Amino acid sequence: MVTVLPHQFSGVYTIKDDERTSLCTESIAPGISVYGEKLISYEEKEYRIWSTRRSKLSAAIRNGLSEMPIQPGSQILYLGAASGTTVSHCSDIVSKNGIVYAVEFSERTARELIHLAANRPNIIPIVEDARHPTRYASVVAGPIDVVYQDVAQPNQATILYENLKTFSSFGAWGMLAIKARSIDSASDLDEIYSKEIATLDNFGLQVVDNIDLSPLEKDHRFIVCRVTEELT
Ligand SMILES: C[S@@+](CC[C@H](N)C(=O)[O-])C[C@H]1O[C@@H](n2cnc3c(N)ncnc32)[C@H](O)[C@@H]1O
Incomplete structure (x- = not known):
């Protein structure tokens, strides 16, 4: 049953x-x-x-996430959408009153994302590089409530900050899946996470949740942070 x-x-x-x-x-x-x-x-x-094996957000919830800023009606900017696995669940959650702007820079992968959006009017696919938010600023009708970042690039915290600065204001949320081995292939894991968290802190983003994704994802942390001061 x-x-x-x-x-x-x-x-x-x-x-x-x-x-x-x-x-x-x-x-x-x-x-x-x-x-x-x-x-x-x-x-x-x-x-x-x-x-929980295909989506880091699902893994984070399973592993005890305490803050979930993505809610019915939320306006989400999702960076590193890939073919839309997690985006599709965000689209279900925000439902018909919310929007998921989904950024993916691989044209081949984005084809599947565009196909997904054909049946889900609340997904706006954007084929662009998340390191350059001004390139898609004309498409995003802000303000954005949550910037979700899963691009697996070396400077993940900076990409999150640049997008929050461009599209959000006080009280907005950032969600970040840190893939340690994309940042540094050799250093101690805790050192890598501490450095990324210190970078968020220096940008004025307050970390409110920090979840180890093991054993569902190896060498990954999931961070939730909040804009608590004006971003400059
Ligand atoms: C780990 S996968 C994302 C998985 C996806 N978030 C999910 O849970 O369904 C990372 C994706 O980020 C994309 N990516 C990497 N760097 C990017 C960038 N600078 N701008 C946009 N997309 C990027 C990659 O092409 C890849 O599809």
């Missing part, structure tokens, strides 16, 4: 069957599986299982 219950985070659900409990979101595009995830019909709604 299957039961779907609201999670503590609005727009997120847990689904329980006889064997396990999984995270899921209510699909805004019923009948379509985006990356092979299971679709579950329950009380006249359709839910999509949210894989």
